[in-house]
Amino acid sequence: xxxxxxxxxxKNLKLHFRTQTGIVQAVDGVDLELDFxxxxxxxxxxxxxxxxxSKAMLRLLxxxxxxxxxxxxxxxxxxxxxxxxxxxxSVRWVGMSLVPQAAMNSLNPVLTVGDQVSExxxxxxxxxxxxxxxxxxxxxxxxxxxxxFINRYPFxxxxxxxxxxxxxxxxxxxxxLIILDEPTxxxxxxxxxxxxxxxxxxxxxxxxxxxxxxxxxxxSSELADxxxxxxxxxxxxxxxxxxxxxxxLHPYSQMLMASVPRLRSESDPMFIxxxxxxxxxxxxxxxxxxxxxxxxxxCDEEPxxxxxxxxxxxxxxxx
Amino acid sequence: MITELQEAKRMxxxxxxxxxxxLSIQDLHVWYELRRFGxxxxxxxxxxxxxxxxxxxxxxxxxxxxxxxxxxxxMKTILxxxxxxxxxxxxxxxxxxxxxxxxxxxxxxxxxxxxxxPYGALPPFMNVQKILEEPLIISGMTxxxxxxxxxxxxxxxxxxxxxxxxxxxxxxxxxGGQQQRIVIARAMLREPKLxxxxxxxxxxxxxxxxxxxxxxxxxxxxxGLSVIYITHDLSTVKYFSQRIFVMYAGNLxxxxxxxxxxQNPLHPYTHALLAATxxxxxxxxxxxxxxPPGxxxxxxxxxxxxxxxxxxxxAMVGLCDEKEPVxxxxxxxxxxxxxxxxx
Numbered sequence: 001x002x003x004x005x006x007x008x009x010x011k012n013l014k015l016h017f018r019t020q021t022g023i024v025q026a027v028d029g030v031d032l033e034l035d036f037x038x039x040x041x042x043x044x045x046x047x048x049x050x051x052x053x054s055k056a057m058l059r060l061l062x063x064x065x066x067x068x069x070x071x072x073x074x075x076x077x078x079x080x081x082x083x084x085x086x087x088x089x090s091v092r093w094v095g096m097s098l099v100p101q102a103a104m105n106s107l108n109p110v111l112t113v114g115d116q117v118s119e120x121x122x123x124x125x126x127x128x129x130x131x132x133x134x135x136x137x138x139x140x141x142x143x144x145x146x147x148x149f150i151n152r153y154p155f156x157x158x159x160x161x162x163x164x165x166x167x168x169x170x171x172x173x174x175x176x177l178i179i180l181d182e183p184t185x186x187x188x189x190x191x192x193x194x195x196x197x198x199x200x201x202x203x204x205x206x207x208x209x210x211x212x213x214x215x216x217x218x219x220s221s222e223l224a225d226x227x228x229x230x231x232x233x234x235x236x237x238x239x240x241x242x243x244x245x246x247x248x249l250h251p252y253s254q255m256l257m258a259s260v261p262r263l264r265s266e267s268d269p270m271f272i273x274x275x276x277x278x279x280x281x282x283x284x285x286x287x288x289x290x291x292x293x294x295x296x297x298x299c300d301e302e303p304x305x306x307x308x309x310x311x312x313x314x315x316x317x318x319x
Numbered sequence: 320m321i322t323e324l325q326e327a328k329r330m331x332x333x334x335x336x337x338x339x340x341x342l343s344i345q346d347l348h349v350w351y352e353l354r355r356f357g358x359x360x361x362x363x364x365x366x367x368x369x370x371x372x373x374x375x376x377x378x379x380x381x382x383x384x385x386x387x388x389x390x391x392x393x394m395k396t397i398l399x400x401x402x403x404x405x406x407x408x409x410x411x412x413x414x415x416x417x418x419x420x421x422x423x424x425x426x427x428x429x430x431x432x433x434x435x436x437p438y439g440a441l442p443p444f445m446n447v448q449k450i451l452e453e454p455l456i457i458s459g460m461t462x463x464x465x466x467x468x469x470x471x472x473x474x475x476x477x478x479x480x481x482x483x484x485x486x487x488x489x490x491x492x493x494x495g496g497q498q499q500r501i502v503i504a505r506a507m508l509r510e511p512k513l514x515x516x517x518x519x520x521x522x523x524x525x526x527x528x529x530x531x532x533x534x535x536x537x538x539x540x541x542x543g544l545s546v547i548y549i550t551h552d553l554s555t556v557k558y559f560s561q562r563i564f565v566m567y568a569g570n571l572x573x574x575x576x577x578x579x580x581x582q583n584p585l586h587p588y589t590h591a592l593l594a595a596t597x598x599x600x601x602x603x604x605x606x607x608x609x610x611p612p613g614x615x616x617x618x619x620x621x622x623x624x625x626x627x628x629x630x631x632x633x634a635m636v637g638l639c640d641e642k643e644p645v646x647x648x649x650x651x652x653x654x655x656x657x658x659x660x661x662x
Contacts, residue, residue, distance in 0.1 A: 039604075045524040045526065046495070158614055160614070188385040189385060189551050189552075190591060190595050190610050190611065193597075193608040193610045194608075196608065215524055216525075217525060218554065218596075220599075221599045221604065222603045222604060222608070223604055224604055240601075242601040245600055255526070259526040259528070259529050260598075261528075261529065261532075261552075261554040261555045261558060262554060263553055263593070263598055265598070268558075269529040270529065271529040271533070272526040
């Protein structure tokens, strides 16, 4: 079933939260596939479940989880069946690691960056401090941080450098997959471009795969091999970046792409009227139907992910 | 009656050419003192250094630059929140440095401020009606019905309807886009002549971003407002502003019409900014971006000569690292502070 070439396979992943007002269906039936040496970009607006999806993949769950199921295969292994301890030991950091949102501000202010970055290596690779610091220096080289920064404290570094350090920390255990949650959103334009260059270089040099979670469509195209569009807790379209960017298929993807202001074209950006539905009691059929200009009777039923060549789209129009 | 007069004035303004200058900034310096132990001054943070420009009535300009370049200091000085260290700010005939008490308050009423983070800018314990009533009470509008009718008017203008549904809501009950509309409504309350918008859409989602930009554009056109749009996002600038000022390390390094600047950027830093701005295109993933090395300089001890020269690939030894460039005008209306364009 799961060929050796597949790095990650997500099948019907669900993560629902219990809140005072009801069950929030933050991730509701997500399917995703990723090969080695590839980068997939998960695009969506705030509140569509992007971050919850990353939490669900890493099983970093808060206490108010109502349900968490589906299938997760990492390198062919059914990691959903793992116990929490097995997950900690052999999935997180070793198999896939996370650069969380605002990672550059989550470094420990009272430890030197060398100490922080070497910790996952010591814990998960079982190496001593000296050897771990050696790996850290190597990773610093990959992300473009001078090796002598190892003895500095986070406050002595600029935002861009701290973001690189956070990235080095995710790399230090040499995982095959790194999940990046909004890695550039708090950074300046030139620093953003620098970080995207670093990610591209790591992908070429180390062959790491990336899941890049962002709402910044233009910047995401810097890294994307594949694109997945999320709306209201579901993936509504997936496909190769080369095919997706020029011609998105789902009406939501089309409108989202049309809302991006472009520097090098005269197109007038459009906006999408209305708001995404609440994830407590989302609408029965297609979740985008209420805002969709192409809505017809069939949209009251939930559309399946329809295969179109290498692409998939969750819309009745494409049947 | 008043609106008719305003209408006539607006029409006259459109016909008249050249238009009146609304805001004139000359040799503005905003320096912050650096103190040791709270006593002795050991240096200055030169946040705004030698900035001059004129803003016409009804004109929109974008100030583009990265964080720490002095954009916010410039903006706060224009809003009358900072005291300039040197230079003059003349707004609507008033010299800001001469204003005190009542005069300064009236000055501030004439400028609307749209903050970057709408959620942070709205007090969480006040509902929309209270938020919008407060500036009117402070500015001396004692009649409650008058206040409410003014609130209704601005809420219609920012397209928050049905109004009744929103009046009693608290900021946390609104979406990001709606919050930003309230912030814009609040800025419009006192019928300002100038709006200063500090990254008004950077916290919003892509689809809402365009909606807010278009709303601000519509308000600007229908009221003949001048707008200073502060941003780091060059891709939104051309939909909004007539002129662009590029700011680097406290200086305005390039000033030109939007179209001209985007098509023919002159300063190496402007080049770098444009090159770093991507459009969604799968081909982007196949090449690396060219980014100038290093980081913006400290504003306490900025580099001698041109402040960009340590990062500039075209820097000329003996000139760029020695003498501070002055504004050159290689084409009419296109000013650039770079020695490359010395005639």
